[in-house]
Amino acid sequence: xxxxxxxxxxxIVQKGGISIINCAYENTAFDYFPWYQxxxxxxxxxxxxxxxxxxxxxEGRFTISFNKxxxxxxxxxxxxxxxxxxxxxxxxxxxxxxxxYKLTFGKGTLLTVNP
Amino acid sequence: DTGVSQDPRHxxxxxxxxxxxxCDPISEHNRLYWYRQTLGQGPEFLTxxxxxxxxxxxxxxxxxxxxxxxxxxxxxxxxxxxxxxxxAMYLCASSLAQLTLTDTQYFGPGTRLTVL
Numbered sequence: 001x002x003x004x005x006x007x008x009x010x011x012i013v014q015k016g017g018i019s020i021i022n023c024a025y026e027n028t029a030f031d032y033f034p035w036y037q038x039x040x041x042x043x044x045x046x047x048x049x050x051x052x053x054x055x056x057x058x059e060g061r062f063t064i065s066f067n068k069x070x071x072x073x074x075x076x077x078x079x080x081x082x083x084x085x086x087x088x089x090x091x092x093x094x095x096x097x098x099x100x101y102k103l104t105f106g107k108g109t110l111l112t113v114n115p
Numbered sequence: 116d117t118g119v120s121q122d123p124r125h126x127x128x129x130x131x132x133x134x135x136x137x138c139d140p141i142s143e144h145n146r147l148y149w150y151r152q153t154l155g156q157g158p159e160f161l162t163x164x165x166x167x168x169x170x171x172x173x174x175x176x177x178x179x180x181x182x183x184x185x186x187x188x189x190x191x192x193x194x195x196x197x198x199x200x201x202x203a204m205y206l207c208a209s210s211l212a213q214l215t216l217t218d219t220q221y222f223g224p225g226t227r228l229t230v231l
Contacts (some may be wrong), residue, residue, distance in 0.1 A: 005212070006157075008196075032217050043206055043222030044158065051217075089157045093217075101146065102171065103220065105157025 003027050004092050013113050019077040021084025021109045023090035024055070026071065030092040034103070035064065035075050038087045048075070048090070080113045117141060121207050124187035127229045128197055134192045134225045140209030147190050149182055151175065151227045158222075164190060165212065185187060185201040204228075 003005045005024045013019045034049035050057045051063040063076040077084055087110050091103040120139045128134050140147050145166050150158035162172045166187035184190040194201055204225040210218035
């Protein structure tokens with residue numbers, strides 16, 4: 001059972017455009033939702049994260065929108081740049097023993113930003 | 116570079132052989148995680164240590180897999196009697212436990228295992 005569903009699988013955007021990646025989750029106990037960016041040959045790196053007590057979080061060109069009732073969250077990359085070309089993973093975790101330690105990842109979205 | 120390091124970066128082995136991977140976390144981090152990532156998939160949680168104690172193991176971690184973190188520093192992941200289905204990228208991550216905030220997991224570059 002896939003607990004975090006991510007779409008699209010791949011995305012091609014022109015430089016300066018907006019990239020949007022969507023995720024949906026099933027486990028209502030999830031209470032931490034990070035996005036990770038992974039370049040070829042590298043491990044995933046945390047990009048931005050949100051908790052369900054807010055509906056939106058913005059850091060620079062990256063914004064997470066969160067819809068608790070729909071159990072969905074999305075990543076928006078404004079003014080996309082060729083350097084943003086990477087694989088993006090959404091993830092979720094629930095608090096267990098006072099810690100959100102076990103991340104459940106989506107399958108990833110390969111983003112290509114054309115110059 | 117003071118990030119998470121993993122060794123080796125690549126390992127090719129024959130089916131039935133044993134392999135061991137090493138992870139060196141960020142020095143002050145007390146939590147360490149192992150994940151497995153197959154092609155076209157996101158990382159899947161395998162196990163988690165707080166200091167030297169292994170606190171959770173995924174059902175993905177069969178009896179052929181064993182992880183240790185002696186003295187709460189580096190960690191090793193051993194796979195015995197490797198199978199072709201073990202071929203994957205094995206990722207290690209570490210974090211610093213914080214009382215009020217969710218700790219960020221920092222990932223290493225991974226060890227890519229190919230079982231022939």
